[in-house]
Amino acid sequence: xxxxxxxxxxxxxxxxxxxxxxxxxxxxxxxxxxxxxxxxxxxxxxxxxxxxxxxxxxxxxxxxxxxxxxxxxxxxxxxxxxxxxxxxxxxxxxxxxxxxxxxxxxxxxxxxxxxxxxxxxxxxxxxxxxxxxxxxxxxxxxxxxxxxxxxxxxxxxxxxxxxxxxxxxxxxxxxxxxxxxxxxxxxxxxxxxxxxxxxxxxxxxxxxxxxxxxxxxxxxxxxxxxxxxxxxxxxxxxxxxxxxxxxxxxxxxxxxxxxxxxxxxxxxxxxxxxxxxxxxxxxxxxxxxxxxxxxxxxxxxxxxxxxxxxxxxxxxxxxxxxxxxxxxxxxxxxxxxxxxxxxxxxxxxxxxxxxxxxxxx
Amino acid sequence: xxxxxxxxxxxxxxxxxxxxxxxxxxxxxxxxxxxxxxxxxxxxxxxxxxxxxxxxxxxxxxxxxxxxxxxxxxxxxxxxxxxxxxxxxxxxxxxxxxxxxxxxxxxxxxxxxxxxxxxxxxxxxxxxxxxxxxxxxxxxxxxxxxxxxxxxxxxxxxxxxxxxxxxxxxxxxxxxxxxxxxxxxxxxxxxxxxxxxxxxxxxxxxxxxxxxxxxxxxxxxxxxxxxxxxxxxxxxxxxxxxxxxxxxxxxxxxxxxxxxxxxxxxxxxxxxxxxxxxxxxxxxxxxxxxxxxxxxxxxxxxxxxxxxxxxxxxxxxxxxxxxxxxxxxxxxxxxxxxxxxxxxxxxxxxxxxxxxxxxxxxxxxxxxxxxxxxxxxxxxxxxxxxxxxxxxxxxxxxxxxxxxxxxxx
Numbered sequence: 001x002x003x004x005x006x007x008x009x010x011x012x013x014x015x016x017x018x019x020x021x022x023x024x025x026x027x028x029x030x031x032x033x034x035x036x037x038x039x040x041x042x043x044x045x046x047x048x049x050x051x052x053x054x055x056x057x058x059x060x061x062x063x064x065x066x067x068x069x070x071x072x073x074x075x076x077x078x079x080x081x082x083x084x085x086x087x088x089x090x091x092x093x094x095x096x097x098x099x100x101x102x103x104x105x106x107x108x109x110x111x112x113x114x115x116x117x118x119x120x121x122x123x124x125x126x127x128x129x130x131x132x133x134x135x136x137x138x139x140x141x142x143x144x145x146x147x148x149x150x151x152x153x154x155x156x157x158x159x160x161x162x163x164x165x166x167x168x169x170x171x172x173x174x175x176x177x178x179x180x181x182x183x184x185x186x187x188x189x190x191x192x193x194x195x196x197x198x199x200x201x202x203x204x205x206x207x208x209x210x211x212x213x214x215x216x217x218x219x220x221x222x223x224x225x226x227x228x229x230x231x232x233x234x235x236x237x238x239x240x241x242x243x244x245x246x247x248x249x250x251x252x253x254x255x256x257x258x259x260x261x262x263x264x265x266x267x268x269x270x271x272x273x274x275x276x277x278x279x280x281x282x283x284x285x286x287x288x289x290x291x292x293x294x295x296x297x298x299x300x301x302x303x304x305x306x307x308x309x310x311x312x313x314x315x316x317x318x319x320x321x322x323x324x325x326x327x328x329x330x331x332x333x334x335x336x337x338x339x340x341x342x343x344x345x346x347x348x349x350x351x352x353x354x355x356x357x358x359x360x361x
Numbered sequence: 362x363x364x365x366x367x368x369x370x371x372x373x374x375x376x377x378x379x380x381x382x383x384x385x386x387x388x389x390x391x392x393x394x395x396x397x398x399x400x401x402x403x404x405x406x407x408x409x410x411x412x413x414x415x416x417x418x419x420x421x422x423x424x425x426x427x428x429x430x431x432x433x434x435x436x437x438x439x440x441x442x443x444x445x446x447x448x449x450x451x452x453x454x455x456x457x458x459x460x461x462x463x464x465x466x467x468x469x470x471x472x473x474x475x476x477x478x479x480x481x482x483x484x485x486x487x488x489x490x491x492x493x494x495x496x497x498x499x500x501x502x503x504x505x506x507x508x509x510x511x512x513x514x515x516x517x518x519x520x521x522x523x524x525x526x527x528x529x530x531x532x533x534x535x536x537x538x539x540x541x542x543x544x545x546x547x548x549x550x551x552x553x554x555x556x557x558x559x560x561x562x563x564x565x566x567x568x569x570x571x572x573x574x575x576x577x578x579x580x581x582x583x584x585x586x587x588x589x590x591x592x593x594x595x596x597x598x599x600x601x602x603x604x605x606x607x608x609x610x611x612x613x614x615x616x617x618x619x620x621x622x623x624x625x626x627x628x629x630x631x632x633x634x635x636x637x638x639x640x641x642x643x644x645x646x647x648x649x650x651x652x653x654x655x656x657x658x659x660x661x662x663x664x665x666x667x668x669x670x671x672x673x674x675x676x677x678x679x680x681x682x683x684x685x686x687x688x689x690x691x692x693x694x695x696x697x698x699x700x701x702x703x704x705x706x707x708x709x710x711x712x713x714x715x716x717x718x719x720x721x722x723x724x725x726x727x728x729x730x731x732x733x734x735x736x737x738x739x740x741x742x743x744x745x746x747x748x749x750x751x752x753x754x755x756x757x758x759x760x761x762x763x764x765x766x767x768x769x770x
Contacts, residue, residue, distance in 0.1 A: 058395050062413040063370025266373035268406030270681050320394075357497055 011248055012221045014239045022225040022256065024232035032235060036299045042083060042230050043294055044308045046075040046287050049099035051312035052108045053261075055319050056098070056115065060265045064323060065115040069096045070261030073228075076286035077163075077193050077255050079103055080233030085161060085241055090151075092131045092144035092162045096193075100163070104128045108315070109322035118329060120338070138164055138171035141190070145177040145250075148188035152247075159244040161237070163191040167198025169211050178252075182219035185249035189240045190215075192252065193227065195259035200272040212254035220250045227255025228286040258284070332358060364419055365440045367398075367412075369429045373405040378430050380556070380646075381423045382407060382678050386436075390418050398436055401429070407682065414440035425678055426646040494521040505530035556647040566710045570625070572746045575705040576754050580762040582721045582736040588768045602640075602694065603665040605718050608764035609692060610636055610657050616757040620689050622711035623747050630748055639688030639709060640668055642675040643697075649675040650709060652688045688712060696720030696738065703739035713745040716761070740765075 017028040034042075053070050060068040071078065078099035082091070093100055102108055106123045113119040114133065121132045131147075134140035144162025151158045168174050169192060181188050192211050196203045215222025226232050233255055240251035258281035262269050294300040336343075336351040343351070369379060379401040386392050386399070395411040402408075420437040423429045492509040494502070498521055502509050507529045514521035567573070585604050592599055613619050613636055621632040636657040639650040651671035656664065674680040690712055695704045696719035706715040719739035726735040740761065744754050 055395075058411045061370070061372065061408060061410045063368070064413075066371075067374060262406070265408075266405050268408075268682065271406075271683050271686075353497070357500055 011243065012223075013243050014223050014236050014251060014253070015221070017235050017239060018223060018225055018232070022223070022232075024226070024229060024235055028235055029231055032231060034231075034234075039294060039297075039299050040304065040308075042079055042234070043287075043290055043300060044311070045079045045083075045103055046230065046290065047308050047312050048315055049078055049102050050075055050287060051316050052102060052319060053099065055316040056108075056112060057261075057265060059112070059320065059323060060115070065112060065265075066117050067115055067264055067266065069098075069264045070259075071096050071099050073260030073281065073286065074193055074195060074257050075099055076230035076290070077191070077227050077233050077257060080230040081161060081163070081189075081191055081237045084234045084237035086158070088129055088158045089241065090129045090131065090144075090147055090158065090160045092140040092147065092160065093133055094137070094140060094164055094168070095133045095135045096165070097133065097163060101128070101130055104130045106130060109319045112319065112323050116323070138168035138173040138177075140164065141168065141174050141177035142180070144190070145181045145184075145186050145188050148186035148244075148250075149180070149184050152184070152187055157187075157245050159187040159189065159241050161189045161191055161241075163193060165198060166192060166194040166196065166203055166206050166211065167201065168192075169214075170198075170206060178214070178218045178250075181250040185247070187244035187247070188250045189237055189244060190250060190252045191237065192254045193257055194224075194254050195257050197259050197263070197269070197273065199263040199267065200269075202273070210254070212252060215252035218250075220252065222252030222254065224254040224256060227257035228284050228289065230286060230290050257286075260285075363440060364437050365414055365416075366422075366434045366437045367414075368432050369401070369435045371431045372401070372408055372410075373403050376403050376405065376431060378428050379403045380428050381425050383425050384421055385409075386412075386418050386421075388418050388421055392416065392418055392438065402682075410435070412438070414438050415442070416440040492521065493519055494526075498523050498526055502526045556649070560648055563709060564707055567707050571623075571708050571710060573708050573743045574746055574751065574754070575741055575743045576751070576758050577703055577739060577741045578758050578762050579724075579737050579739055580765045581726065582738055582765070584766055585768045586721070586736055597662075597665075599661075599665050601718070601721055602668055602692075603661055604768055605692065605765070606638060606653070606656060606664050606668065607661055608761060608768060609638070609690075609716060611764045612757060612761040613690060614657065615760050616753070618748055618753065619714045619744070619757055621713045621748055622689070623713070623745060633689040635689065637687050637689045639691035639712070640671060641691060641693035642672050644676045644678070646678065649680075649685060650688060650691060651675045651680055651685050654687070691715045693717045695741075703741045705741065706743050708743055708745060713748050715743050717741045717743075 017025060019025055050072065053072055056065060056068045057070055059065050074096070078097065082100050082103035085091070087104075091097070091100060091104065098108075098111060101111055101123070106128055110122045113122045123130065125131050131140065131143065134143070141162050141164055144160050148160035148162075151160060162177070164174065178190070180186065181190065194203065194211060198206055210224060212222040212224040223236065225236050233253075236253050236255075240253060243249075243251060258278075260278060260281060291300065291305070333351065333355055336347070336354070340347060371377075372379060380403075382400040382402050384399045385397045392398065392412045392415065394413065394415050397409045398412050400407055400409050416438040418436060419439050422434040422436060429435060492499075493514060493516075494509055499509065501507075501523060502521075505526060507526050509521055509526075512521050512525050512529055513519070515525055516522040582601075585601065588604065589599060589601070617632050618630070620636055621630050623629075624631050635655050638653040638656040640653060642649050642651060651674065653659075653664070653668055653671060659667065671680070671684065674684065688709065691706075691709045691714075693706050693715060695701055695706075695717045701719070703719045704717055706717040708715050717740065721736050721738040723734045724737050725732050726737060727733075728735070740758065742754060742758055742761075744757075749757075
């Protein structure tokens with residue numbers, strides 16, 4: 001993890017918090033201003049979103065969801081990043097940021113209706129300042145940058161977080177967004193969750209260089225950090241957000257993590273990666289690491305940990321029962337709704353033919 | 362308590378079937394919500410299915426190795442605290458199939474809010490996708506109970522049209538049974554799924570793309586048996602297979618072209634570095650070929666251990682897909698039982714060579730002009746003639762026989 005090239009005249013409040021290896025320095029860790037309750041809350045959120053992830057996978061295996069993309073192993077980024085933002089700061093996610101949505105208060109059972117194919121957008125993006133999930137790779141990055149530019153034009157001091165994976169950084173959309181962000185000094189934090197695998201493409205075949213070090217080429221700073229340290233992610237995103245709020249422009253954070261599960265429920269990672277790699281990263285599990293740190297600090301006793309685990313079980317049971325009671329499947333012809341404001345002729349004919357095909361059934 | 366039947370969901374975006382690998386529960390046993398029920402293998406992955414309900418297992422509807430169609434019953438559970446389920450009443454001879462891919466797995470019975478009637482299950486031919494018909498026509502056929510596989514399409518390229526379906530429907534008085542397997546003249550039709558289908562595809566690919574020829578030889582197994590005997594005295598009984606492998610690896614090292622493949626896209630021969638040896642294993646599910654990786658890096662004892670583990674795993678159905686792919690040359694044993702001496706093995710594409718060993722048994726051989734009884738066995742090799750000519754195949758087979766006759770491990 002080499003140092004990034006310093007951009008002349010650019011103030012970088014993030015880098016001094018980290019060692020050259022991307023680890024949060026001890027004094028920075030102690031200077032976050034989080035009390036014991038806030039520190040425990042980060043832990044609880046990681047436990048809850050991991051349990052939700054497991055329950056969603058179970059529900060997919062039971063035929064209740066069409067698809068599920070696990071974020072197992074990436075919880076520190078989901079929780080740390082959201083905690084570092086203000087409630088009005090918009091988040092533009094890819095399709096794996098269910099945990100982030102939960103941290104924003106989106107109801108997990110409602111959110112699952114999307115993966116069940118019942119809804120195109122189960123939550124109100126404005127209510128949670130959380131954009132719809134973006135399945136096409138990297139399309140959310142220009143959205144995030146554009147939204148941030150809009151925020152600046154409106155004179156708002158809201159900042160925007162756009163998050164994406166390592167694979168997205170190979171897409172043209174990503175480069176266009178980076179360039180706009182730099183040129184227009186958009187108040188945006190570009191958070192790469194580098195989980196080492198883009199489906200079956202390993203990082204080494206994704207890029208020959210460092211993702212973080214590309215930022216100076218676009219005129220703003222970037223840093224590679226340990227993405228499995230929730231406090232490190234919190235510290236980096238908060239410092240980058242404060243910088244953006246001051247009007248100093250974008251920041252690229254490359255958070256190193258590992259996709260411990262499959263790409264999605266349709267994927268079998270044992271076909272393309274070694275068990276030994278998973279073992280290596282299991283030893284760096286973000287939740288186990290943080291729990292042991294919290295316990296060492298005297299902020300988490302066994303009773304508190306057990307209560308959090310029970311809360312997670314209750315949440316999982318509610319997800320299950322509420323999903324099954326969720327909105328009934330929409331009528332087939334609903335696929336024609338909300339495509340055009342004023343549907344063209346052939347489209348209307350298609351709809352009529354489809355509806356005719358349902359007659360008498 | 363109410364019996365609830367859990368049907369196999371579509372586990373991977375558009376799959377039509379899965380093969381049951383193993384049950385993790387048994388009939389009469391208790392199961393908790395999310396406790397693993399079974400492992401199934403789809404075309405995409407091996408996955409564990411967790412129980413949707415708490416209760417007692419009443420019936421397991423499939424056996425390990427069996428293919429289960431998406432939407433078919435997998436397990437019936439007397440679920441605790443579940444409302445009495447009203448079983449859908451399918452039309453006579455017709456199995457009701459849920460109409461959506463998602464949501465019928467658990468808890469979504471006939472009250473699930475669909476305003477449609479139960480559908481006629483698609484026939485195996487339809488599921489196999491050989492029929493040409495637009496989705497709209499397929500839908501119509503399902504509703505009218507017309508089996509598309511039995512129609513001749515009047516549209517372009519034999520496409521079945523709406524008119525074809527309507528004509529058939531007006532003539533048909535009863536829906537066609539879902540999986541018709543016996544016709545009036547007594548023929549049986551067996552739907553081909555899972556491993557059988559994979560074997561069929563691989564074999565068609567082999568004989569339709571690889572010009573292959575076979576050569577035969579008999580070798581004298583006296584030294585091999587003596588080596589086995591010495592091994593036995595030192596405390597370990599081995600089958601002949603590890604010895605065959607040791608000899609084969611040595612011969613392949615001398616003839617690297619045997620461990621290669623033809624790159625059809627570029628008309629190039631790709632010579633492989635490592636020798637990854639496919640071992641053909643007859644299992645209850647059909648022929649499987651686990652792969653002994655880096656066989657050239659292993660000694661006799663490691664070869665014996667690893668090949669035994671792979672063969673056992675293949676028979677038990679516990680191997681991962683990664684352990685059954687990536688072979689560079691294959692070995693098969695045709696003499697395991699019965700009177701068969703040898704055969705003409707078919708190459709496993711994209712490999713160049715497959716080697717078949719027969720049974721070692723006493724047979725007449727001429728030594729110094731005298732007919733004597735010696736233990737021996739047949740070997741046959743089939744090779745890709747694009748890569749290897751007869752002369753080279755003969756040299757290789759000669760080298761292999763030489764290695765086998767001079768074993769002294």
